[in-house]
Amino acid sequence: MKTLIKNGYIVTKDNKLNQVDIWLEDSKIKAIGQLEKEGIDFDEVIDAKAGLITPGLVDVHVHFREPGFEYKETIETGSASAAKGGFTTVCAMPNLNPVPDTKEKLKDINERIEKDSSVKILQYAPITKELNSEELVDFKALKEEKAFAFTNDGVGVQTAGVMYQAMKEAANIDMAIVAHTEDESLLFGGVMHKGEVSEKLGLPGIMSATESSQIARDVLLAKETGVHYHVCHVSTKESVEVIRQAKKHGVHVTCEVCPHHLIMKDTDITEDNGRFKMNPPLRASDDQQALIDGLLDGTIDCIATDHAPHSHEEKNQSMLHSPFGIIGSETAFQLMYTHFVKTGRFTLEQVVNWMTKVPSEIFGLETGTLNIGSQADMAIFDLQKQVEIPEEFVSKSNNTPFIGEQVIGETIYTFVDGKVVWHRGE
Structure with missing residues (x-):
């Protein structure tokens, strides 16, 4: 299955944000660049909506x-x-x-x-x-x-x-x-x-x-x-x-x-x-x-x-x-x-x-990078929207003193081996 993630940004070694598209195929990263313009027939297209893409x-x-x-x-x-x-x-x-x-x-x-x-x-x-x-x-x-x-x-x-x-x-x-x-x-x-x-x-x-x-x-x-x-x-x-x-x-x-x-x-x-x-x-x-x-x-x-x-x-x-x-x-x-x-x-x-x-x-793990050929384990974060840390969590527990704090950086998507395991929804 070919998946395109478009309209996302990655942070570079000089701390700049570069807009990129990322091509996922067979659980791995196939390509990174301006891919939407290349006319490739993707099975799924995911809009990162200007979010930050990280490993x-x-x-x-x-x-x-x-x-x-x-x-x-x-x-x-x-x-x-x-x-x-x-x-x-x-x-x-x-x-x-x-x-x-x-x-x-x-x-x-x-x-x-x-x-x-x-x-x-x-x-x-x-x-x-x-x-x-x-x-x-x-x-x-x-x-x-x-x-x-x-x-x-x-x-x-x-x-x-x-x-x-x-x-x-x-x-x-x-x-x-x-x-x-x-x-x-x-x-x-x-x-x-x-x-x-x-x-x-x-x-x-x-x-x-x-x-x-x-x-x-x-x-x-x-x-x-x-x-x-x-x-x-x-x-x-x-x-x-x-x-x-x-x-x-x-x-x-x-x-x-x-x-x-x-x-x-x-x-x-x-x-x-x-x-x-x-x-x-x-x-x-x-x-x-x-x-x-x-x-x-x-x-x-x-x-x-x-x-x-x-x-x-x-x-x-x-x-x-x-x-x-x-x-x-x-x-x-x-x-x-x-x-x-x-x-x-x-x-x-x-x-x-x-x-x-x-x-x-x-620890010598084969993860933590966004490279062509690496496993498509990635996250996309919203760096624009401010949200409040809620009292209810996906976790069974809520034991944190940060409840009610206003924060930025909510997760939009999480991918494991190229498959979506978390989507914030709209």
Whole structure:
């Protein structure tokens, strides 16, 4: 089938917008240029209506909750939520029930993905059995069952010796260790960033060192083992500096940052509201600036959402009792475009690269580009129309403090292998 996408714009390496047509055929990009004038007989013509055409967004950090927590999200609803946000490849965390710590359990999840997902889902495997033990999984067997990488996201690896052994195992089979960095001995029951706001609200705080101290441990172990070590959701200025220095010393370390940590800070929390509870927490203004600077100087590699759905009942309570987590798949591009591109802090090219090309490159994925011959995984965004983030989402959950915000950058179309998996409609 031959499909023409006409009247769209792509952002170039010099941050200019060029009008193009794109020819899709047999799940791939056949040609890019001024094609409508060439008299080709297309089976379908899609009008991009002056929208921005990008490679499909890539999110290396989502939680789709299936199996075990389907009341929060499922593979079907999570992938649909991702498609609405312009994501075509997402990487799903293993804090599930059962945890996919054997080939059989991982195979079950991959079969569910094949059956129910509208986007490409790459499934993580855990580092240790049941996520919270000190017994390593069979790394080689899980790689054979198409594990994307290894992570204990949600809890982290508390023992240095276990992390060292895990890194050695992963390095031996050329796989990445992806780390939720949190020293549980430094948590002290914290529910938000430790500072003036936590004291004012009477809530226990989470120190910055809870995160950065474990990153410092891990980069030394990564240097020792030569593993690719990727840090999830960096949130503190100390963490950014540790990673910056590790990169300067040749450690193979990469990292991600979430839109909510770039946009919000702890002073935005004016009441004890579970929607503001996330892990890591919203930090101070100097941490926020360090994250922005880290993206600009290359210390931070890419943007990921940490899409973490929970039920309304779970989040609609005090931070003391609410679970950690914020959804992000449907709002990530809109928020980044509105807060950073429209304000001139980042270029459009930078944001697109941080959400497509760079995460693909650091994990060796065959996606993230608009090239002739590449898979037709693409998104089209409306950069003209302002919309309000609604209370109802394609996701089963709506746990985000961004509801009601006016944003620009709504997804018009999302394509996976040349097929439409999301259309905004008129």
